[in-house]
Amino acid sequence: xxxxYILYVMVVGAMILHLTVVSHxxxxxxxALYKRYTANLxxxxxxxxxxxxxxxxxxxxxNTLIEAIHSLTTHTxxxxxxxxxxxxxxxxxxxxxxxxxxHASSLQKCRLLTLLSxxxxxxxxxxxxxxxxxxxxxxxxxxxxxxxxxxxxxxELIPTISSLNFELQPTDTARIITLxxxxxxxxxxxxxxxxxxxxxxxLALAIVRSFGIDIADKHLLQIVASSQCSTLVEDAIYTLTxxxxxxxxxxxxxxLAEASEQQRKKLCRHLSVEGYxxxxxxxxxxxxxxxxxxxxxxxxxxxxxxxxxP
Amino acid sequence: MKIAELIFILLLAAAAIAIYYRSLLTxxxxxxxxxxxxxxxxxxxxxxxIGCSIITHDIFTIKEIEPLLSSAYQRYELIVxxxxxxxxxxxxxxxxxxxxxxxxxxxxxxxxxxxxxLYRSTCRTYRRLVVMDCSKTDIFSAINTAINFASYDYIxxxxxxTALLPHAIERIATTLSDSAHRDxxxxxxxxLAPCCVFQxxxxxxxxxxxxxxxxxxxxxAILRSDTALTYRTDRxxxxxxxxxxxxxxxxLGIGVAYFISIPAALAYGLTWGLATIASIHVxxxxxxxxxSVRTILYQIRNLTIFFRQIKFNIS
Numbered sequence: 073x074x075x076x077y078i079l080y081v082m083v084v085g086a087m088i089l090h091l092t093v094v095s096h097x098x099x100x101x102x103x104a105l106y107k108r109y110t111a112n113l114x115x116x117x118x119x120x121x122x123x124x125x126x127x128x129x130x131x132x133x134x135n136t137l138i139e140a141i142h143s144l145t146t147h148t149x150x151x152x153x154x155x156x157x158x159x160x161x162x163x164x165x166x167x168x169x170x171x172x173x174x175h176a177s178s179l180q181k182c183r184l185l186t187l188l189s190x191x192x193x194x195x196x197x198x199x200x201x202x203x204x205x206x207x208x209x210x211x212x213x214x215x216x217x218x219x220x221x222x223x224x225x226x227x228e229l230i231p232t233i234s235s236l237n238f239e240l241q242p243t244d245t246a247r248i249i250t251l252x253x254x255x256x257x258x259x260x261x262x263x264x265x266x267x268x269x270x271x272x273x274x275l276a277l278a279i280v281r282s283f284g285i286d287i288a289d290k291h292l293l294q295i296v297a298s299s300q301c302s303t304l305v306e307d308a309i310y311t312l313t314x315x316x317x318x319x320x321x322x323x324x325x326x327x328l329a330e331a332s333e334q335q336r337k338k339l340c341r342h343l344s345v346e347g348y349x350x351x352x353x354x355x356x357x358x359x360x361x362x363x364x365x366x367x368x369x370x371x372x373x374x375x376x377x378x379x380x381x382p
Numbered sequence: 383m384k385i386a387e388l389i390f391i392l393l394l395a396a397a398a399i400a401i402y403y404r405s406l407l408t409x410x411x412x413x414x415x416x417x418x419x420x421x422x423x424x425x426x427x428x429x430x431x432i433g434c435s436i437i438t439h440d441i442f443t444i445k446e447i448e449p450l451l452s453s454a455y456q457r458y459e460l461i462v463x464x465x466x467x468x469x470x471x472x473x474x475x476x477x478x479x480x481x482x483x484x485x486x487x488x489x490x491x492x493x494x495x496x497x498x499x500l501y502r503s504t505c506r507t508y509r510r511l512v513v514m515d516c517s518k519t520d521i522f523s524a525i526n527t528a529i530n531f532a533s534y535d536y537i538x539x540x541x542x543x544t545a546l547l548p549h550a551i552e553r554i555a556t557t558l559s560d561s562a563h564r565d566x567x568x569x570x571x572x573x574l575a576p577c578c579v580f581q582x583x584x585x586x587x588x589x590x591x592x593x594x595x596x597x598x599x600x601x602x603a604i605l606r607s608d609t610a611l612t613y614r615t616d617r618x619x620x621x622x623x624x625x626x627x628x629x630x631x632x633x634l635g636i637g638v639a640y641f642i643s644i645p646a647a648l649a650y651g652l653t654w655g656l657a658t659i660a661s662i663h664v665x666x667x668x669x670x671x672x673x674s675v676r677t678i679l680y681q682i683r684n685l686t687i688f689f690r691q692i693k694f695n696i697s
Contacts, residue, residue, distance in 0.1 A: 073384065076391055077645045083395075084652050087402045091656075091663045146420060179410060183417055219421075242430035242559040246422050282427045310431055334583055338535055342431065345457075345533045364530075370486045371500055371512075371531050 102136060109140035116155055117144075126159055134168045141165075142190040149255050153192060160191050170198060178210050185216035189251075193224035206236065215244050222248065226257045234269045245278035252279070265291035270301050277307045281314045289317055297323045306335065313346045320355055328356055336361055344368040387642050394653050401653075404684075405660040408573055411608035412667040418556055419549055430559030433457030433534030434551050434579070437525050439464075440542040442472035444479050446615075450540070451510060455551040459510045461528045466498055466515035473515060481505040482513055487531065497527060526590035529582065537580045539591060541695070543616035544575050547668065550611040554579055557607065567603035568596065572684055573610035574668060578694055596694045610668040614680075628679050657682050 112126050128134045141156055160166060169191075173184050185205065193199055202224070205217035221232055233240070251257040264276035265288060273295060280288045288311075295308040305327050312319060328336060336357055343353050344365040353365050422429070434457070441447060441462060450460050466473045476482065482501035496518035503511055512531060518524040525539050536554065540546075557563060558579075567584030571577050578596070585591055588598045596604070632654060639647040661681030 073387060074645075076388075077649060080391060080395060080398075080649055081652060084398050084649075084656050087398065088656055088659050091402075091405060091659050143420075179414060179417075183413075186417060186421060239561070241561060243418070243422065243556055246427065246429055249427070250421060278427065337583070341533060341535070345433070367488055367530055368533060370488050372485065372502065 102132075105133065105136045106140055109137050110144065113140055113144055113156075113159070116159070125162060128163045131168070134163060134165060135172075137163060138165055138169065138187045138191070142187045145190040146250075146254065149253075156190075157192055166191060166193065166195065166198060170201065173201070178213055181205075182212050182216045185213070185220045189216075189220040189223040193220070199224060211238065211241070214238060215241070215247070218244065219247050219251065223251060223256050226251075229257065229259065230263060230267070230272065233271050233275060234267070236271055240271045240274050242278070245275050248275060249278060249282050261285060261288065262291075265295070270304055273299070273304055274307060277304075277311045281311050284315065286315050286317075289315070292317075293321060293323065296321075296327055302331070306331070306339075309339065310342065313343060313348070316346065319343075319348070319352065325356055333361075337364065340365045341368065344372075387646060390639065390642055390646055391649065394649055398653055398656055401657050401660045405663050407608045408610070408664045409667050412610075415549075415553055415609055419552065422552065422556065428455065428457040429552070429555040431457070432536065432555035432558050433459075434536045434538055434554060435459050435461060435529075435532035435534045436538045436540055436546070437461045437463065437528045437532070438540040438542065438544075439521055439524065442469055442476075444476065446543075447476070447480075447511070449545045449615075451508065453546060453549075453551050455555065457534060457555075458551050459512060459533055461512045461514060461532060463514050463516050463521075463524050463528055465517055467517055473513070476513060477501060480508045480511055480513075482511075496524065500531065522591055522593065529585065529590070532582065535582050537582055537585060537591075539578065539580070540612065541575070543614055544577075544612050545615050546612055547574070547610055553609050553611065557605070557609070563605060565603060566605045567599050569605045569607050570596070571607040571609060571611050573608065573664060574613040575680075576695065577612040579611075591694075593694060613668075625679060628682050 109126060116126070126137065128137050137159070141159065145156065166188075169184050169188055173181060176184055185202070188202070193202070199221070202217050202221050205213055206221070208214050208217070218232070218236070222229055225232070248257070252259055259279060261276055261279060264272045264279070267273060267276075276288075277292075277295075279285070280292070292308045292312050292315075296305055296312075299305050299308070309319070309324060309327070312324075328339070331339075340353060340357055340361055341364055343356075344350075345368070350362065350366055350369050353362050434455075436450060436458065438450065438460065439462070442464070447460070447462060462476075464473050464476070480503045483504050484499050485502050487497060487500045496516050498515040498517055501513040501515070503509060514524075514528055514531065516524045516527060518527065529537060536558065538554075554569065557569065558566065567581045569579040580591065580595075584599065584603065585595070588595055592598075635650050635654075636647055639650040658678065661678045661684075664681055665678070
């Protein structure tokens with residue numbers, strides 16, 4: 073019985089040690105190093121001709137340096153790629169991440185792939201490894217691999233996305249928009265909107281909404297009229313509402329008639345939040361379905377006949 | 383006696399594993415959220431058109447309303463329920479501070495609806511705030527009435543003295559935008575404080591929010607999340623039932639363990655040490671603003687989450 077007690081004490085002791093000492097030590101040492109590297113990187117970025125070099129010697133230091141680079145590139149617009157490239161090369165960071173990727177868990181893989189998206193990948197072997205992750209069964213890994221691939225080869229956005237064998241989620245399109253806003257990616261919207269690929273069209277709609285591209289009306293109506301994918305049609309109608317466009321077209325009414333009752337109710341509430349009048353909502357949906365919208369729209373208005381104080 | 387001792391150690395081992403496993407789950411959820419937040423930060427659009435309406439009651443001061451309005455997410459609103467007859471001065475103060483004006487509503491001005499007045503701000507900064515002067519004493523029916531004025535598809539009934547963690551709405555939107563979660567009717571989390579996110583249509587189909595609504599929602603439509611969403615703000619208020627629960631478990635366990643053997647009592651004490659450290663660890667992971675004894679005790683009580691049914695409580 074005493075062996076059991078000793079075993080129990082050892083196991084619970086290890087758990088306590090992991091939760092307190094190791095985690096605490098890791099986080100405090102990590103944050104100090106992270107601050108130092110970030111400060112050094114900022115100093116190097118400000119002075120391109122600076123001869124200051126950042127040299128790492130251990131695995132922990134390399135990990136921290138990559139995190140500092142990632143944080144800097146995500147918080148700045150169009151950072152000095154050459155300077156970052158030099159730091160990455162001097163510390164052999166690409167090889168380091170690919171070594172870690174081999175034995176990482178799914179969460180760690182996502183993290184490492186995200187970190188890789190901040191580093192310019194040029195090596196063809198590395199790119200082919202990332203491409204393999206696009207076929208992974210875990211959606212999160214696939215999604216992160218896609219972002220890394222797009223960041224590495226921004227000019228090949230259309231072939232990369234059209235070759236995907238999974239559907240893009242709203243979080244994926246939001247990540248790609250983040251890359252556009254950072255200046256990593258330049259996109260011409262027309263080819264995306266005119267494409268027959270569902271993923272490319274979903275991305276195009278997200279970009280139209282996010283940047284308020286109001287010249288896309290014609291394309292949006294075209295998608296509503298011709299697309300066989302109900303999610304895409306729904307997204308196109310929501311994009312039209314985000315651009316505050318009139319919805320009185322016959323084709324929109326026809327497509328809405330095919331939608332489920334729940335989807336129509338959802339759209340009805342959405343239209344009232346977006347500022348559409350009850351008349352324009354009635355033109356699309358039945359008066360019973362407009363009940364929620366009427367209640368909401370009425371509640372946005374001031375009642376002049378009553379006094380203001382309770 | 384030997385068999386009793388063996389069973390006791392096995393029970394302690396099961397408890398220790400459950401505690402450690404829960405800490406790892408919350409740690410993993412915290413790291414995942416940190417990762418996704420960093421990535422989605424640059425995108426300015428609401429993810430998947432997900433919007434949330436927060437409904438809260440029994441908050442009377444601007445100090446309590448202010449943190450609930452601070453989220454940067456585009457598609458959310460805050461509905462505050464107040465009884466203008468009982469708390470007239472507080473209502474007037476809120477009206478003055480947020481430049482509120484009385485707006486129309488089509489519900490009847492009588493006892494059935496209970497709605498006396500509805501207020502929205504004339505100031506664009508506070509466009510997300512809706513104040514409902516409601517004379518209903520039953521909080522559940524007041525919330526059900528407030529759902530009529532909610533603009534978005536997901537409803538978060540919030541207890542008084544509870545605040546949202548930074549980026550909580552973004553976390554909910556990220557989770558719900560996944561096509562695998564399209565049929566989810568309830569997201570439940572009680573990492574730092576209990577929080578329920580209801581799908582509006584789900585609530586309506588289950589005849590409104592009631593104390594036993596969770597039992598009426600099909601299990602496959604419930605998502606038990608490890609991602610913390612809310613935290614308690616009343617750190618001075620010591621919660622007696624939680625204290626009583628923890629104290630009774632501690633004393634009962636020590637009594638039984640001491641009866642078996644002294645090493646058993648020591649092993650029991652060690653398990654409690656692990657539970658306390660795991661609770662503090664969870665709070666640190668989520669950068670909880672409140673690390674008081676009360677919150678730690680709440681965390682210890684939560685360690686039994688694997689073995690109990692989730693309940694909806696709003697009072």
